[in-house]
Amino acid sequence: MLINTGVPTREQIERRLPSPERRARGPYAMVECFQEIPCNPCSTSCPFDAILPMGDINEIPMIDHDRCTGCGVCASVCPGLAIFIIDESVGDGTASVTIPYEFRPLPEKGETVRAVNREGCVIGDAIVTRVLLSKKTKTPLVTIRVSDGLVHEVRFFNLIDDKAVSDATSLKRKEEPITVDSACASDDDEIILCRCEGITLRTIRDLIREGYTTVDEIKRISRAGMGACQARTCGPLIAAEIARMTGQPISEIQPSAHRAPVKPMPIEFFLGGDSE
Amino acid sequence: MMYDIDLVVIGGGPAGLMAANTATEAGAEVLLLERDGHLGGQLVKQTHKFFGSEKQHASVRGIDISTMLGDRLDSFGERATVWKNATAIGFYEDGVITVDHDGIYKKVKPKRVVVATGASEKFLSFPNNDLPGIYGAGAVQTMMNVYGIRPGHRVLMIGAGNIGLIVSYQLMQAGVSVAAIVEGLPQIGGYAVHAGKVRRAGVPILTSHTILRADGKESVERATIARIDRTWNAIPGTEKTIECDVICISVGLTPLAELLWQAGCEMRYIPSLGGSVPLRNNCLETTVKGVYVAGDVTGIEEASAAMVEGHLAGLEAAASLGFKGDRYSEERKDCMEQLAALRSGPTAEKIRTGLACAECL
Numbered sequence: 001m002l003i004n005t006g007v008p009t010r011e012q013i014e015r016r017l018p019s020p021e022r023r024a025r026g027p028y029a030m031v032e033c034f035q036e037i038p039c040n041p042c043s044t045s046c047p048f049d050a051i052l053p054m055g056d057i058n059e060i061p062m063i064d065h066d067r068c069t070g071c072g073v074c075a076s077v078c079p080g081l082a083i084f085i086i087d088e089s090v091g092d093g094t095a096s097v098t099i100p101y102e103f104r105p106l107p108e109k110g111e112t113v114r115a116v117n118r119e120g121c122v123i124g125d126a127i128v129t130r131v132l133l134s135k136k137t138k139t140p141l142v143t144i145r146v147s148d149g150l151v152h153e154v155r156f157f158n159l160i161d162d163k164a165v166s167d168a169t170s171l172k173r174k175e176e177p178i179t180v181d182s183a184c185a186s187d188d189d190e191i192i193l194c195r196c197e198g199i200t201l202r203t204i205r206d207l208i209r210e211g212y213t214t215v216d217e218i219k220r221i222s223r224a225g226m227g228a229c230q231a232r233t234c235g236p237l238i239a240a241e242i243a244r245m246t247g248q249p250i251s252e253i254q255p256s257a258h259r260a261p262v263k264p265m266p267i268e269f270f271l272g273g274d275s276e
Numbered sequence: 277m278m279y280d281i282d283l284v285v286i287g288g289g290p291a292g293l294m295a296a297n298t299a300t301e302a303g304a305e306v307l308l309l310e311r312d313g314h315l316g317g318q319l320v321k322q323t324h325k326f327f328g329s330e331k332q333h334a335s336v337r338g339i340d341i342s343t344m345l346g347d348r349l350d351s352f353g354e355r356a357t358v359w360k361n362a363t364a365i366g367f368y369e370d371g372v373i374t375v376d377h378d379g380i381y382k383k384v385k386p387k388r389v390v391v392a393t394g395a396s397e398k399f400l401s402f403p404n405n406d407l408p409g410i411y412g413a414g415a416v417q418t419m420m421n422v423y424g425i426r427p428g429h430r431v432l433m434i435g436a437g438n439i440g441l442i443v444s445y446q447l448m449q450a451g452v453s454v455a456a457i458v459e460g461l462p463q464i465g466g467y468a469v470h471a472g473k474v475r476r477a478g479v480p481i482l483t484s485h486t487i488l489r490a491d492g493k494e495s496v497e498r499a500t501i502a503r504i505d506r507t508w509n510a511i512p513g514t515e516k517t518i519e520c521d522v523i524c525i526s527v528g529l530t531p532l533a534e535l536l537w538q539a540g541c542e543m544r545y546i547p548s549l550g551g552s553v554p555l556r557n558n559c560l561e562t563t564v565k566g567v568y569v570a571g572d573v574t575g576i577e578e579a580s581a582a583m584v585e586g587h588l589a590g591l592e593a594a595a596s597l598g599f600k601g602d603r604y605s606e607e608r609k610d611c612m613e614q615l616a617a618l619r620s621g622p623t624a625e626k627i628r629t630g631l632a633c634a635e636c637l
Contacts (some may be wrong), residue, residue: 003463006471006481035468036621038580039327041335057329058621077335079325080469103449120478137325137335156476192406201401232396236530236551251545255552258537260366260374269381 007118008034013152018065027070027087027096031061032155033080042074042083072141075100076134085143086151095151096129098143106131106140107159115146116156124150126157193241194234196227204238208245215239215256228264231256277383281307281357283593284373284386286364286535289317290579291571292392293345294586295593299390300349300356302594302601307384308349309362309375315349316342317394318414319579321421323449324442327467328580331614338579339421345583364393367535371566388566388593391536392586395529395550395572400434403489409496413443413526420450428522432499433457435526436481438466438578443526444474455518457481458501460508460527467623488515490523499523531573539564548630549575557637558612559592560585568593575630577619584614 002008012034022028031042031051036058043051043061050067051074075083075098085098107113107128115126126144133140146154189202199222212218215225215238224238225231231238235255243250285296288310296308314320322338333341349356359377366374373389375382397412399405409428411419413435419425431452433444436459444454457474462484464471471481488500488510503514530551537543542563543552553575554562561568570589571582588611595604619627 001463002468002471004483006464006468006475008468008472032472033469035623037327037467037469037623038329038578038618038621039334040329044330045335056620057617058623077325078469079327079335080467081473082469116476116478118472118476120476120480138337139325158478188403191401191403193401195406230534232532233399236398237401251547255537258534260368260538261376262365262534263363263376265365265376269376269379272381 002034008032017152022065023086023088026089027085027098028065028068029063029070029072029074030084030086031063031074031082032084033061033078033082036060037080039079041077041079045073045077047071047073072098072132076132076137076139076141081139084155085141088148088151090145090148093148094145095148096143096145097126097151097154098130098141099156100139101142101157102139105159107142107157111159113144113157113159115144115150115154116158117153118155120156122158123153126154193237194222194224194227194231196229196234197223197225199224199234201241204241205245208242213242213246213248214254215242216254218242219256225256230262230264278372279307279382279384281305281384281386282597282599283307283388283390283590284309284384285390285392285590286373287317287392287394287571287573288312288315288358288360289392289394289571289582290319290341290345291394291573291582291586291589292317292390293342293349294583295390295392295568295570295590296356297345297348297352298587298590298607299594299599300352302591302604303599304388304594304597305355305357307357307359307386309364309373309377310358310360311363313361315346315358315360319345321414321417322442322579323421323446326580327578328618329614331610332580332583332618334580341579341583364535367391367539369540373535387597388568389539390568390570390586390589390593391533391539391573392569392571392582392589393532393535393573395576396532397525398528398530400487400525400527402487404491404496407490407492407496408494409492409521410490410523410525413439413524416522416524417443417446420446426450426452427524428452428520430455430520431522431524432487432501432518432520433524433526434487435459435528436461436464436466436471436483437526437528438470439529440524440526441466441470441474443524444479445470445477447524448474448477448479452522454479455520456501458485458487459483460486460504486510487523496521496523529572529576531575533573536562536567536569536573539567541567544634546575546630546633548626549634553630553634555634555637558635559596560589561592561596561637563637566593566596575627575634577624577627581615581618581627584611584618587611588615 130143282304319342502510570585
């Protein structure tokens with residue numbers, strides 16, 4: 001399922017394809033947007049009104065393929081980068097896919113790249129036939145040509161020997177073998193809950209067992225939440241631990257009292273003031 | 277000295293900028309307080325194109341929206357004052373707001389206030405979560421997109437909401453590899469199109485999984501993850517080790533509401549809105565008269581909704597001072613319609629349920 005995997009099903013894809021006659025006639029937009037989200041730039045940007053107006057901006061875009069010319073305006077505008085231009089009319093056993101591609105470096109026309117499917121797997125080679133820059137949206141459209149059997153699978157590409165990518169994937173290795181440092185906590189209780197004051201989960205749990213069951217009590221006795229972040233990070237974690245150990249719903253655990261100033265200030269600051 | 281002014285807007289993000297723009301345009305004298313040295317809030321690191329409709333600048337990148345809104349505020353000249361590097365540090369019962377403005381202690385007593393302080397990131401507790409290399413997603417985005425610093429070489433992302441998905445994509449744009457995205461829920465929380473972008477770029481999304489621990493000598497070297505059951509307990513035997521030098525935590529946001537607590541606003545804990553939120557009426561006014569709210573501090577939503585809420589709060593705050601232009605009714609209706617549209621789809625169901633409990637005045 002799309003919401004579990006992020007990848008649409010074959011049925012979802014097939015339902016969006018235009019008729020075989022339309023596909024043979026020339027380029028068309030393939031709108032791979034299958035979830036109702038509040039978004040409508042595709043329908044308002046189409047110069048041919050091929051993407052039907054939306055009554056409600058959450059509607060899934062519907063396309064009139066007889067009007068669509070495959071111009072690519074929607075593909076460049078779509079915030080979800082979910083529109084591709086497919087051209088199956090080439091007729092030499094290849095077909096082209098135009099992909100909104102927001103990575104650098106951009107490939108060059110004529111370059112061979114690895115064709116990648118919706119799940120990120122390389123499934124063949126492709127040749128870049130066009131790189132179109134848009135000043136307005138800053139989303140380049142890259143057209144690649146693949147064998148026509150792959151045109152409904154290919155939705156991305158990897159550059160070959162891309163320095164940026166290979167650099168990123170080779171995690172810097174340290175020379176010494178990895179061992180678990182004894183200084184590193186191995187027990188849940190040693191988790192530092194309040195990072196500003198260095199208070200561990202063990203301390204918080206001991207206090208809750210002793211009967212300190214509000215965030216304020218724990219703050220007063222342990223200083224948890226009194227540092228630079230003023231409980232913004234640890235406060236919710238302490239409240240969750242109280243809820244877990246006492247069985248109270250988290251909605252009933254009061255946060256610690258919020259008093260001015262919201263961040264620690266040197267006393268000199270208050271003495272100075274603004275005397276204009 | 278005490279500064280008297282019509283309206284103070286606290287926070288220069290999407291909601292605060294819209295509130296300041298709208299109220300200034302209506303005729304109020306406005307002071308905008310921004311904690312950072314630049315306006316825009318989270319918009320400045322949003323390098324992706326926004327969703328929504330044209331009214332919320334859909335298809336424009338967040339950073340460019342930030343510039344547009346900031347330029348509009350500039351165009352009002354002296355009627356809108358902006359204090360940058362200015363943190364509101366206290367909100368007192370008599371309506372006085374204290375400010376740390378570039379290290380100088382200032383006091384402001386406005387007639388109306390719009391609190392648009394946004395949200396802060398939630399964190400997770402797991403063994404060694406204090407190792408260097410473990411960041412909130414917002415921090416990683418700031419390092420990359422504001423300061424041009426690559427946070428590491430290989431990242432494990434925790435959380436498949438929109439922020440986790442978008443930051444994963446932006447990490448790849450910055451040349452950093454993303455080992456996997458781990459999500460505790462059985463389904464992906466963010467938009468399917470964002471998930472599709474990272475999947476085709478080769479990143480697995482592991483739903484019903486959690487992080488058990490991090491390990492490393494001086495900084496993160498690997499993480500242990502496992503499949504979890506419906507009660508969020510790790511299933512023994514499903515543990516996997518993932519080599520990574522960065523673990524990025526993106527498990528949700530919580531409203532940054534301390535000033536509202538201080539001001540005495542009535543608050544309610546609403547899990548689907550991210551935590552404690554102020555009760556308010558349909559003009560976005562809280563239980564403390566003259567104190568309005570907009571954006572993530574009212575409950576966690578997308579920036580598009582934050583901008584519309586800012587518009588509405590600015591409009592109402594100005595109107596309550598008598599700055600009510602000819603277009604007031606029309607603008608108010610438009611804001612309400614935009615919010616209803618943004619919140620009407622299935623992905624906003626949680627927000628609708630939460631708002632029903634918060635908008636009760």
